[in-house]
Amino acid sequence: MSLKHQLTQSTFESILTDLEWIEGRASAPAGVLTQYCPKNVDRQPVSGVADLRDKSCDGITWLNWSGLGETSKMAKLFEHYGIHPLTAEDILNCESRSKLEESSESLFVVMKIPVSMEEVGVIEAVHFCLFWQGNTVLTFSEIPLKFLTDLDRRLDDPKRKIRSHGVDYLVWALLDLVTDHSLRFVEHLSDRVEEIEDQLIDDEVEIEMETIHEIKNEVTQTYRLIRPCREITAQLSSSDSVAMGENTARYFRDLHDHAAEAVEQVDHLRDKTASLRELYFTLMSHRMNGVMKVLTSLSAIFLPLTFLAGIYGMNFAHMPELGLRWAYPVFLVFLVSLAVVLAIYFKKKGWL
Template sequence: MSRRDTIEVPNPLHTLRVMGRFVRRQVKRSGSMPGTLVHTGEKKMDRVRLRVLDYDPSGLREAEVAMPEELWALRDTATTSWINVDGLHDLDLISRFGEQFRLHPLVLEDLVHVGQRPKHEEYDDYDYIVLPMLTWDVERGIVQDEQLSLVVGPHWVVTFQEREGDVFEPVRERLRAEKGRIRARGADYLAYALIDAVVDRYFEVLEKVGDRTEELELEALDDPGPDMMPRLHQLKRELVVLRRAVWPVRDLLDGLVEGESTHVTDETRVFFRDVYDHAMQVIETVEALRDVVSGAIDLYLSTVAHRTNEVMKVLTIMASIFIPLTFMAGIYGMNFEHMPELHLPWAYPVLWVAMLAVAGGMVMWFRRRGWL
């Protein structure tokens, strides 16, 4: 049996999992002291992975670090350092980062409390930025989001991710190959390059969602199946996830462009303005896709209603033709003794001729009215 021959029945547990993507489970005890570290996400790695790229215009050092103590000296070096942390479940390690880089307790709390709204916060020694990294799960047909946190200091950037694997390999390649101006710029330009890579991935996700939307729209117009509505609603939910993820990024980037952060130079603000334009394009595309999906749902309902009306019209015409024939058959099917037509030798063929004439006349009348 093909997929089109089955109707997907919504599973209540699946509905709960879907809503869990919008409403995060609160595991922190009510009334806890501000800055209490509680990891609210899943443990997606067995061991936290630490990687560092330390560079200046003359060279680059790239390494995977086993002990976090090797990273503390990078805070005060003249070179630009990018420290990447994969995995947020080691609260002791996060706390030690906070001590060494002098991070505010509320920043540490937001680092491990995943599902934060995209935002930009300015502190005396650094800027704290949160935004989602999005990927498209081809097998499940859903949008997966991951919280990315950036702490941008005078000469260093620390990125915190939930799991291994990201969208930053093009940035690493540029640093290794010394392409463009990235080696000669500071930490604020590195933060721009990382955020730009995240926003560029949004377009790839939108392309996948757009292809899926076009496919379902054509199917809704040509040959909608019984499982069409569940798939359209699933796609609509994914667009809600996208909208919820990317809409606040506009305000985040607007703050970086228009703000007065001492850690972002005027030269870098120009590049952030370009990322802001890209984010606006993403938002506009998401809104357009939402309209297309809503139109596809209306189109599907209209197509199904039209088909139902066509079927009902045929059944109604057939019933209208047979009603007078049933009446005539009922008259001569009564068991009265004195029915003169029953004793005539030509009564039976006359009745057939009359019934066929009535049926033929009604068919011609329906055709003349355009009902057939």
């Protein structure tokens, strides 16, 4: 297995797949409540408000909730944490646009996470929301996000920074995982575009125009989903929120760099997929020209042979060559020799 294939496979395994999207949409709404401080981490599953502990906690509280289908259960959850009805509406509305709302008491972020549905050639968007108030962080998503398990591993390690930093560091860590997933997704999309480009150049592989059209649509959809992340992270990197520490501000500036890199890469892919159409038509024209050149050369070879055969096919009584004993085999040898000479000449000229 080549190094490039290993990297491509690793990138693909780290992003959300169409199977996880389908299974996640069918799963029951549930969450995990994590409360931690520098000394310990406590984690418990949550299926409703009844499973929640008292909001007051000396450490940091993070509720990671997946599934937005049961409105009544979600309403109780919003009421428990004092979430404004308009904010709750944005959380439940999976079609709401990506945005950042910041106040003196809270921070609310809506982002879209791309998922490739390769069987149908479209990009689905996972609705992801983050709400931060005091020492509590709430995350909501349509489906379980497997890449958030990396944050659980970091929390379980007492040597990691996240245990000793404030809640603003947790917010950065969550948004950083979402942004990194988008960046890996763009890398996976870039690998697919390069693969199609290599197949276009390879004469032994035939690519349909539909394939190029599908990948162009996927790149366009991905750009539409990821582009707002750059504006969101830019606002966060320049935020003067009191709750955001000076040291953490450096991490948010780095987060903006990652988001900007993802947008720049997918913007480059937009130009590249547009050029794939031009490359496709250019190669098709080149191959057609090659076929026409061969057919023209063959026609040029058989044209004098057809002319000579036509002469001796005329029904004139006085044609002296017809009376000779070896006229027929000599004529055939002459025709074959003429065809060979013309073929060699055209081959040297590069026409065959």
